[in-house]
Amino acid sequence: MRERTPTIHDVAARCGVNASTVSRAFTKPERVSPATRDRILAIAAEMGYRPNAIARALPSGRTRTLGLLVPDITNPFFLDLIRGAERAAAVAGYTLVLADTEETSQQETTVVERLTGAVDGFVLASSRASDERLREVHAKTRVVVVNRRVRPLPGVLIDSAHGTRQAAEHLASLGHRRIAYLAGPRASWSDARRWRTLQALARHRDLEVVRIGPLAPTVEGGMAAADSAVLHDVTAVVTFNDLLAIGVLRRLRDRGIDVPGQISVVGCDDIFGADFCHPSLTTLAAPIESAGRSAVDLLLGLLADGPDRPRTEDTEDVVLPTRLTIRESTGPAPASGRARGRSPRQRAATDRRTARAVGATR
Amino acid sequence: MRERTPTIHDVAARCGVNASTVSRAFTKPERVSPATRDRILAIAAEMGYRPNAIARALPSGRTRTLGLLVPDITNPFFLDLIRGAERAAAVAGYTLVLADTEETSQQETTVVERLTGAVDGFVLASSRASDERLREVHAKTRVVVVNRRVRPLPGVLIDSAHGTRQAAEHLASLGHRRIAYLAGPRASWSDARRWRTLQALARHRDLEVVRIGPLAPTVEGGMAAADSAVLHDVTAVVTFNDLLAIGVLRRLRDRGIDVPGQISVVGCDDIFGADFCHPSLTTLAAPIESAGRSAVDLLLGLLADGPDRPRTEDTEDVVLPTRLTIRESTGPAPASGRARGRSPRQRAATDRRTARAVGATR
C-alpha cells in the first residue's frame, strides 16, 4: 500500500502510447496491432499492472459479480447451494458476494438494495420475501429465485412432489397409517408444496397426516417438535428438512423412543450428515449443488442477453427432482401402531392444537 | 432496468441544489443545513435514489467489501468460519465476497489479484500459499490470516496445542499406548503444530505415535486412512479434523471394528455433525465461528487505522484455544491392546510405509 499501484496511464507512458490503447490491448486485443499489443502486455506485466475492477465497472456498468442471498448460512443445505453457485460463478470468471438474510424478508430487501448496482444480478435462495416484492426486484435488476415459483421470475425448483409421493408410499407399504408432517418456515414454497402433496396423497391412500408447525428448520426446531409428534401418536414423521429430522432423531433417542422400531423418520434434502447420523436418515435426496449451479448459469444466461434485448419473459423454470434414499430411520410400523393406550378421543384433542417451536437458529 | 436509476444529479436538479450538496446530505449530514438536508433526503427517497456503491468506491478507494478466501467451501469447518465472518462483516455494514481456492496456492494468488482493489482487505483462511507469497500480499493490501503464523501478518490462530495435550492425556489415562495421527494438508500450520505437540508428548508420556498422511482432510481421506491405522495396529486414532475422523468411523464400522471397543477416535474442530455421528465424536472443540468473527474484526481494525498511518507492525496474534469434548468415540484401550497377534517386527515394517490417501473433495 506504500506506492500507488500502476494505472493504465503509467503503462501508456512507459509504452509511448495513449491510455486508450492500453485499455484496448486488454479488452479487445484484436483491435490493436500485434506488435504494440505485445509490447503493452509485456510492459504491463513487468510493471505489475492489474486492471482495477471497480474502475472498470463504473463506465461499463458490469461488475462481473453476482449476489447470492440465503436465509441462513448456518444451514448445511445452503452450504451445498453456495458451493454449487460459487463453482459456477468461478468457472465463468465471476465473483460471488454472499449475504445472509437471517430468515427475514426485511433483511433481504435491505441487502438487495445495498447491493444493487454493485452486482450484475442476484440469486435469491429460498427467499422469504413476498411475491410482490420479488417482482419489484425483478423490475430493476436481474434475478433468479431458487425454491420459489414467482411468475415471471426465472427460477430453479427442487420439486419434492414425486419424492414425497415415494416417501409416503414407502411408509404406507411399511404399514404406517398415521403420519406427522413437521412443517418449515411459513414463507417456504417447498414447504407448501410438500404439505399439499402429502394431503392429496392421504385422501387416496388410507393415511392420516397431521401437520406440526411452522417450525424453525433447525435441529432445535426438530427436537421441540418431536415431542408434539409423540403426543399426536403417529408412527412416522416426515420433515421439511434434514435438520428437523436430525433434531427429531436426537430427541427421540433422549426419550428412549426407538427409531425406527417405534417411530420412523423421513427427512428431506440429504444434507451433509444425513448418512452418518444415527440411525442414518431415510431422506428425499435433493440435488442441491446442481440447483446452485443451475441458478448461477441461468442468471449468467440472462446477463448474456444484454441489458437492451427484451428480457425473456416468463422463462421456463429449471425443475430438479428429488428421490427417496432409504436408510435406517424407517422401518415397519409397530404392531399395535395406532393405539398405544390412548383413545381416539384423546388423540383428536391433541390434533387440534397446532404445535409450534420457535427454535433458535442453531 | 428499463429506466435509468436516479443519480445524485437527478436529485440535485429536483431539489434545486448542487450535486455535491446531495452527496454531503448522505455522507456528512451534519455539514448541511437541517432544512435542505431534510428536503434532499425526502426527495431522494421519493425518487427512489440509491447511492451507487461502485461509483462511491472509485474516488474514495474504499469499497466496504471484504474478501474471504477458503481452501474448500465444502468443508463444514469453513462453514462455521464463513458464518462468523459474514456476521461480523454485516454488523459493520461490510459486504463479504467469498472465494474458494480449491486447496491450491495458485488459485489463491489468482483470486487475490483479481479481487485486489475490489475489496478493502482479505481474510485468508487456512492459506496454502507460501510465507513469502503471503508477505507479498501483505505488502500491497490489508490482510489477516487464519490458522497461519506468518510474521508480521496479523493472524487469528486456533491453537490446538493445549487441546492436543488434553486429548493425549485422555487417551493415555484410558490405557492407550500406541496412537496414530492422521495428518492433514502439507501446507497446514495447524497440522504441523498438532503433530509436533503430539511428538513432544510421546517422549514424556510412555506413548508411541505414528503419523499417517498427508491426507485430504475429507471423509474419503479418513476412510482410506482407517485401513492404514488398522495396519499400524494402534488402539487410538487422533485426526487432523473431524471430517477425517468421521471417515475413520465409517470405515471401521464397515469393517466391523468396534469404536471405541477396539479403537478409539479423537477428532478435531467439533464441526456440525460431530455430535450426532455414531458413535458421537470425542473431539477438540474449536471456536471456529469466533475465529471468523475475530478475523474480520481484526481486519476492520486495520482498515480503521487509515491507509496513511503507519501500519501496526508485528501485531499480536489473536489466539483462540481449543478444548477437549469427550463423547462416545473414546474408551479404554482393549485388554490385549498392542499385540493383536502381530509381531513387533511386522509392525515396524508397516510403520515405515507412509500411507497416503488422495481423496476427492467430498
Added chain:
DNA sequence: CTGAAAGCGCTAACAG
C-alpha cells in the same frame, strides 16, 4: 490501427 475527448456516479478540496 491509434489518439483525443467525454464521461460513468460520486467524493473532496477549495472557495465564497
Added chain:
DNA sequence: CTGTTAGCGCTTTCAG
C-alpha cells in the same frame, strides 16, 4: 452552509 472544480481508473465513441 453551499457551489465549483477536479478528478478516481477505465471504457468508448469519434476522428484521423
